[in-house]
Amino acid sequence: MSLAEPAALPVATSAAPRLHVLKRLSAGFKASLPAYLLLLPSLVFLALFTYGAMGRVLVDALYQRTTPKAPVRFVGLENISAVLADPAFTGAVVNNLIYAVGTAIPSIGLALLFALALSRTNAVSSALRAALFVPVLIPMVAASALFLFIFLPNVGLLDYYIGRLLPVLPNWLGDPDIALYAIMVITIWKNAGYYMLFFLAGLQAVPEDVMEAAHLDGAGPYMRLRHIILPELKPTFLFVTVIATLNAVTQVDHVFVMTQGGPSNATNLVLFYIYQQAVEHYDIGKASAATLLTLAALMSLTALSFRTMANREGGP
């Protein structure tokens, strides 16, 4: 028998006797066997590290286990309520919200500006695109090493060139009121060039004849941007917003390298809190509870935005 002949799937009709249905179903499974074998390697790893991990987070969140060897004790929702009552966690959530909005809006705005200015295919544009794209390839850890010096008090790049113009030199990473915004700069620097690519791709979908017609009708640049380009870029905006939100929760390498969540928790973000609970306090229960809450929030956000996107595309 030749493997993987695209087998027609037997469809059970409700009128057929039960035994017959089972027989046909098992025949269907038999014909599906080659496909299952091809999917098996992927499914094994997905089962271990994605679905299994999800299940383990759910279970671990219900138990108390403070050291790797300590006996496990069922505590129900206690971990969840403990996390919600922990000012370090709620602080990290607030920080992460500020961080998400404060990095998404500037980097998306800049990305749009870059894309509008650099959508041409000449050498100058492509050189500028490459310059703006370079930070995307730089690991967050390496970027953090560079920005550690940029933000260094007095001798650092920022103070050396601009800080001298200020009446007081701020300690960029040491001041709780400024540190979070300082690390946001790195994220904006790293992501704007990445989002630019999606806007560049999106701009290619803007119909030229509509633009030309508007041009002939005397619509100015602002009118064309407002009424043709931006509406056409709506799916791109939504897509980039989803990515920016995910990035805001998953990019924390700079917190590790630069501030360790300090000063006084000012730059603590949710993922860093999870790491602290798991690795520094060995509190797997609390770490799992925090993971669960974050995943729930992220997944509902993503689902919501994709639903909006689907509705929009389904509409007229």
Add this chain to the structure above:
Amino acid sequence: MTLFNRLFRDVPLATRGEITPKLGFLLTVLLAIVWLIPFLWMVVAALRPASDGINTMAVLMPSLKPTFDNIRDAWEIGDFPRYTLNTTIICTGILLVQFVTITLAGFAFARLAFVGKTLIFYLFLMQLMLVPVLLIVPNLSLVAQLGLYDTLAGVMMPFFASAFGTFLMRQAFEAIPTELEDAALIDGASLFQRIRHIYVPLSIPSFSAFAIISVTSHWNDFLWPLMVINSPDKRPLTVGLSVFTKTAEGTQAWGTIAAGTLMVIAPLLVTFLIFQKRFISSFVTSGIK
């Protein structure tokens, strides 16, 4: 003025003359320069002699007497050859296994009919939503249970299956005309022969796009290897650099830090400069890293 006009000559209609074009373009040029400053500083500082002292560290003008001392120091203190080797092993290992898993699964989704196809498809989609970075806590305990704590295999394993790669290959395989496969079938080619000799060779562009995305993201990975790896000699570049930065920061050896950072960034950056178009188009098609 003529130069400026020439810059705008072949503007496609979609963007011709948008929001005060010259101002917008000028702003973009300025920002592109600003965007390159951290990178420029790194190169200049890495080549500046330590004898110039801390007060000139921020000067962006290159030193007139450039030195390779910083690079040599970083190379020796930080054990960067070892870190580079580890990162290379991790990225290659992940990519090779991924190639197998995504080819097989992509083919199943593209060409085979089977019971539960939609359900399994959604199971794959879930991986895109579940953000692997957030699942580090359960995955670390699993890796420990499997006896893979503090091994490079432990760093690689969670990434062996890739939903994104599977979808990419499914799309590539669907675009291949079935007539080719039918001809091979008549000649008696087995399933694996057909995949190996028809589907894989015709999908090389998709494989290389996937390779770019996969290597870039795992080259830059930090948090997961930080948690899995304990021994200094198993550190990848990112973890090595963070430890190195911490040590050198105390001694104010910013030239050495710049040199170390340069070593971490250089391999990817050089590859990017050579295959610029490939990189850009891969990132556009990927969307989700």
